[in-house]
Amino acid sequence: MSRGRKYGCPVNIKNWTIEILDPNGTNEYVRINGLSSMSKSIGGDTEDGSAESASWAEPYITKRNGAISLEGKPVVYATTGEVDIGQSILDEFAEKTGCDADATIKMSDPYGHTMIADYIVESREEGADGSGSTLSYELAMVGEPEYPPYVHVSTVSFKDGELAVTTLSLAVGAAPKLISIVFNPEDASNKRFRIGNSNKRVATVANITENSFSVVPVSAGSTTITLTTVNGEKTAQLAVTITGA
Structure with a gap:
């Protein structure tokens, strides 16, 4: 604008x-x-x-x-x-x-x-x-x-299916793992975010949508995926370990 x-x-x-x-x-x-x-x-x-x-x-x-x-x-x-x-x-x-x-x-x-x-x-x-x-x-x-009231993000977290997760373990060659993004409150006005990855040689982030992303295993090692909200800069981290095939 x-x-x-x-x-x-x-x-x-x-x-x-x-x-x-x-x-x-x-x-x-x-x-x-x-x-x-x-x-x-x-x-x-x-x-x-x-x-x-x-x-x-x-x-x-x-x-x-x-x-x-x-x-x-x-x-x-x-x-x-x-x-x-x-x-x-x-x-x-x-x-x-x-x-x-x-x-x-x-x-x-x-x-x-x-x-x-x-x-x-x-x-x-x-x-x-x-x-x-x-x-x-x-x-x-x-x-x-x-003009509805503006609702700020208080926390953000991850889910694997119905389970809250902060860690993830995958093997090299495994299928990408879909991770859901959970905003609290659910009706937060601004759900935009950015994602960082500490080691893209171990795993990559793909298929990013408004409420999910996929973790793709690449090689053995570890990396940390960090999501930061635009509103309030709230963060969630996912510690990812990739094991050999």
């Missing part, structure tokens, strides 16, 4: 999370994948309420309202051939458009600050560029946005 730009401007949402409330009674938010940019039209005031200030105050999205535009490429999962469920839900509203297309959208910036608001889906457009088909949604806010 570029600071100091007070009016509608494109935003790279690579590290943002855009979710939509599932209309099927689950009361859960579903992430919309494949989005590449978002533009947001706001009033003349900056986020801290000062029309003269050239920079926005934290959290980034406070006091933004008005219309938004979401653009991106449709995500089709290779294994199932299904379109990303978040885009499918948004398409349901877009088919209606107008007042019948009241969609609840949750937007979280890279730091976990969140805004929830109801939007009318005004249009959905399909297009194409050199790399394939594209989608564009135009939405207008109705009512006032909600």
